[in-house]
Amino acid sequence: MPDISSSSRVTFPEGETSDTGIVLLVEALSDDGAMTVVDTTPFHPVDHTWPDQPGDSGTIASGGESVRVTEAVMAAVSDDGSVTVGVDIPVKRGAEGWTWLVAHRLEGAAPAWLAPGAAVQLDVDDARRAGLSRGHTACHLASLALDLALADLWRKDPGTDAMGAPDFEGRANQSSRIHEDGAVDEYRLGKSLRKAGFDTETFAATLAQREESINATLAAWVASGAPSRIVTEGPTIVDRRSWQCELPEGTAEILCGGTHVSSLGEFASISVALDLSDPQLLVMTTTAVAA
Numbered sequence: 001m002p003d004i005s006s007s008s009r010v011t012f013p014e015g016e017t018s019d020t021g022i023v024l025l026v027e028a029l030s031d032d033g034a035m036t037v038v039d040t041t042p043f044h045p046v047d048h049t050w051p052d053q054p055g056d057s058g059t060i061a062s063g064g065e066s067v068r069v070t071e072a073v074m075a076a077v078s079d080d081g082s083v084t085v086g087v088d089i090p091v092k093r094g095a096e097g098w099t100w101l102v103a104h105r106l107e108g109a110a111p112a113w114l115a116p117g118a119a120v121q122l123d124v125d126d127a128r129r130a131g132l133s134r135g136h137t138a139c140h141l142a143s144l145a146l147d148l149a150l151a152d153l154w155r156k157d158p159g160t161d162a163m164g165a166p167d168f169e170g171r172a173n174q175s176s177r178i179h180e181d182g183a184v185d186e187y188r189l190g191k192s193l194r195k196a197g198f199d200t201e202t203f204a205a206t207l208a209q210r211e212e213s214i215n216a217t218l219a220a221w222v223a224s225g226a227p228s229r230i231v232t233e234g235p236t237i238v239d240r241r242s243w244q245c246e247l248p249e250g251t252a253e254i255l256c257g258g259t260h261v262s263s264l265g266e267f268a269s270i271s272v273a274l275d276l277s278d279p280q281l282l283v284m285t286t287t288a289v290a291a
């Protein structure tokens with residue numbers, strides 16, 4: 001019986017997209033699919049509690065055979081040995097008493113050669129990963145630029161973001177969806193934000209200038225070619241990770257489980273569009289262009 005008592009080792013924080021590993025687990029899923037767990041993986045899984053960045057896709061191969069991985073997801077093994085996958089996991093990532101795994105969802109049923117103990121080659125779809133990394137870094141930069149562009153609209157101190165600006169992102173962000181070369185963020189502009197001291201009326205009246213200001217900041221940051229990296233506290237999927245970027249104004253650090261570019265030199269441009277057609281909901285669409 002292979003050892004699934006320790007959490008999966010992951011190499012995506014170092015930017016890896018290929019690795020070798022030993023199969024620990026192969027399980028049929030309730031939706032007729034199957035998943036496999038390997039001791040070490042370069043695949044980045046979608047988080048089951050804050051699913052901002054989609055999981056990696058790619059292949060797992062051995063001895064001339066290969067199978068498609070449609071998406072990497074989280075799996076968790078409880079004290080009694082039962083395995084739950086993705087949104088069915090009843091606790092937050094890292095909860096005590098659980099072993100945390102990266103599960104690779106397969107296209108169709110598991111082939112016979114994919115069995116516990118087998119040595120396999122894992123390969124992530126490089127182009128898609130690179131696009132998601134650009135999308136995720138652009139998403140963080142856009143939210144920092146948004147906080148800066150709205151800084152004068154606060155009548156009370158809402159707390160500060162990673163660059164020391166009033167934390168609109170932290171107060172109002174309700175969802176973030178990252179895709180290749182972009183992201184869509186939604187912000188709730190309701191009563192509680194107004195109570196917290198945010199001037200919603202002036203914001204609505206000056207939306208176009210705010211958008212211009214964000215785009216000017218993003219252009220300057222892209223031009224700086226600043227280094228960007230993932231910092232980890234350990235090698236497994238549950239170790240805390242954060243994104244660091246050495247912006248001209250100072251180093252930003254944000255807790256983040258996703259993947260990122262290694263330098264802002266990987267962008268030709270990043271820009272946003274702000275939409276307030278529902279006055280209670282700001283939608284920020286971020287678009288990145290690869291260098």
Ligand SMILES: [Zn+2]
Nearest residue numbers: 255256257258
């Ligand atoms: Zn993030």
